[in-house]
Ligand SMILES: Nc1ncnc2c1ncn2[C@@H]1O[C@H](COP(=O)(O)OP(=O)(O)OP(=O)(O)O)[C@@H](O)[C@H]1O
């Protein structure tokens with residue numbers, strides 16, 4: 018069985034799952050994120066070249082590409098996490114529901130409340146599980162304990178972690194397993210009630226079982242959130258994403274419906290990459 | 297949009313607009329930032345304060361007369377007598393004080409620098425982890441002992457029980473009860489921790505590969521330590537020496553207690569001497585009137601001390617910076 | 625010649641001997657510090673436990689000269705270091721002298737130096753590590769800090785003398801008194817501060833601030849940046865991130881650095897001598913000489929900062945510079961007290977550090 022065929026196989030499995038799961042028609046696609054001619058620089062070094070793409074609301078978009086091609090960089094431009102790094106610069110526009118997030122009068126804090134992020138390495142704060150999840154609402158000004166308890170419970174449930182931790186909310190988050198920590202980070206991001214969720218290789222440090230749980234979770238979350246995910250695992254991209262974007266050396270080579278990109282890519286580089294000829 | 301809102305059970309409000317608004321949170325961020333900046337800038341103010349105080353009292357006073365407005369710089373630097381209290385002809389030649397300072401710091405360096413470096417080499421190249429665990433805390437304790445205690449140790453123990461038996465009873469020198477050597481010895485002990493810890497850092501920063509290359513060429517541990525590692529860490533070691541010597545020169549209590557209060561232009565370590573720092577202490581112990589020449593001379597001496605130690609510190613940092621460029 | 629023979633060249637053997645010698649030299653140097661420390665502690669301890677033997681008669685005579693000789697004989701103790709030593713004031717009779725005023729003075733200094741340096745030092749460190757964007761300000765302040773750390777302490781004394789004790793002579797020859805009406809009492813604040821606790825504490829604060837800042841910076845730098853990133857990604861502002869995530873994580877490290885710096889301030893003598901703290905003093909700042917006296921006149925707490933003071937190292941220097949040999953022994957007793965205080969502070973710092981190291985899981 019060739020690789021292409023194996024992808025078709027995956028696609029097929031997915032469609033079956035999707036028909037069970039789908040709660041809304043495909044046609045009502047609304048553009049959530051709209052990136053236009055984005056160039057990005059680390060100092061003098063250009064990391065992204067003229068990237069343009071749209072991300073539909075309540076869909077999963079996967080970024081694939083060889084290491085160092087700029088996937089994380091691009092992801093981080095979407096909630097301005099790159100602002101923290103010194104000496105970075107960009108030109109071009111990134112629109113969130115039509116608003117330029119790089120406009121002068123944009124408050125990055127407000128932006129990041131709407132565009133949440135989960136990192137490759139899980140980064141629980143060295144505090145209790147409860148405090149970890151409650152942190153986002155707290156800094157947003159929610160101080161009522163009852164409301165916080167509610168939010169924490171909801172978020173943990175959505176992240177499929179509630180059952181495992183409901184009896185030990187005051188234990189240190191660092192005592193959780195790697196997979197649980199990562200789901201905690203997802204719960205933590207959900208607690209601020211974002212509408213876009215950026216995930217940078219969220220499952221790359223996890224065992225297959227935990228990975229499967231996270232993938233299921235992403236599939237669930239898609240109903241309410243717009244999800245952008247970076248992954249090195251092409252099977253994973255094929256399993257969970259609606260659209261896939263292939264990056265190469267800072268260029269967005271191709272972006273298309275996942276099924277199409279994996280079965281009939283239009284660019285030679287894409288084909289080479291997904292058939293494993295390089296990368 | 298409405299679907300998302302409806303299905304979202306979470307009760308925290310989602311900001312609909314990204315635009316900045318005037319809010320307490322935003323204002324607070326700015327205020328805090330400004331306050332923190334002021335905290336950081338306070339250190340600049342301290343430096344400015346030191347320079348202004350020394351300058352206005354020693355070099356040029358607005359309204360009054362500063363020290364150097366009545367004593368010429370050449371007299372200050374080249375006259376060989378320091379006698380500010382002389383009723384008719386006070387003389388302000390800093391050479392005796394400089395001599396005292398450098399003889400004692402030099403003696404301290406002769407003792408402290410080699411011992412400190414040797415312990416650094418031992419700790420980084422030879423010592424077993426267990427030995428390090430014992431010796432490092434002891435060195436930290438040594439560094440934490442107040443200098444007045446070292447002064448006491450020099451006066452009450454080193455001179456009567458070490459120096460006098462050896463140099464007076466045995467070798468026939470005349471050892472004053474206040475003498476430069478006892479002060480030099482304790483100053484040397486005092487700078488050992490500085491030299492040792494900074495040099496050890498430098499030695500440990502030498503890449504392992506360099507050592508292995510040395511062994512591969514058939515060198516003994518001795519050869520590798522002394523001919524490969526030490527040269528490679530030379531700038532760090534040099535910086536530690538400079539910082540330690542600056543500390544020895546600025547050292548006050550031990551030399552005030554142990555070396556006495558006689559400004560004397562001599563190289564004989566068995567005599568009492570007065571350092572710049574000891575002179576400053578002695579002036580402030582007496583009831584010198586503010587505004588008198590004697591009082592102002594305090595600022596002139598402090599200015600000299602400040603300039604000397606500052607130069608050594610700057611030099612040390614310059615050396616260290618070059619060192620960093622090599623390894624990163 | 626056999627292979628083993630060639631591996632035992634005489635020249636090589638000599639090199640090994642030199643190497644061994646060198647190792648022993650280095651080892652000796654390393655133990656030198658340990659030996660000196662032991663000698664120091666032993667000689668101080670011995671002095672603190674005995675009165676001078678040769679001059680015992682002279683001391684007796686000195687004690688007998690006093691009119692209340694019979695009662696004072698009971699008050700004198702067999703050793704310089706005793707509980708009496710901790711609870712009595714300095715005296716012209718060595719056998720009756722104690723270190724009480726100095727202990728309270730040091731305590732006041734400790735409190736005020738801590739109050740001044742912790743917020744300012746941590747604030748400056750936060751500015752340098754979290755806010756300043758590696759820009760020019762940061763470089764200037766950083767270079768300035770390392771230069772300040774190398775300025776001899778006596779120069780800080782001169783700064784304190786001019787700025788706090790005399791306030792540039794701005795308030796005339798005799799100074800002024802600022803009466804602050806606090807409702808329940810009127811607090812008299814002398815301007816300039818003169819030789820008060822507050823002058824000493826501010827001078828020492830300037831002296832140790834660079835070390836506090838550098839220590840706090842190191843503690844902040846040790847907090848992994850992933851924590852900051854994660855917090856920002858949740859929509860926290862910079863201050864919220866620092867306040868809720870970075871500072872709590874860095875706290876143990878900061879505390880260790882602060883305590884070590886404070887213990888350094890406790891041992892400083894020269895700057896305090898410069899501001900004129902070396903006087904004969906037989907009372908405590910604000911007349912507070914026990915916890916119960918705080919109840920009797922609580923306003924003493926407010927008066928203490930503007931009262932004259934002495935401190936442990938100052939008292940030791942005072943005794944060292946007196947001529948009678950008895951005072952050498954008193955100084956030794958004072959040194960023991962000072963070293964015990966410093967040892968307690970350092971132990972606290974080490975305990976905090978160890979706990980912190982065990983707890984770090986990231
Ligand atoms: N902080 C930084 N400073 C300078 N250059 C950076 C920085 N971060 C990333 N880069 C560079 O930008 C380019 C893109 O990096 P990026 O992290 O986006 O790659 P990636 O596609 O996420 O790779 P990976 O799959 O390994 O995570 C790389 O060449 C990298 O070296």
Ligand SMILES: [Mg+2]
Nearest residue numbers: 088089090217
């Ligand atoms: Mg990446």
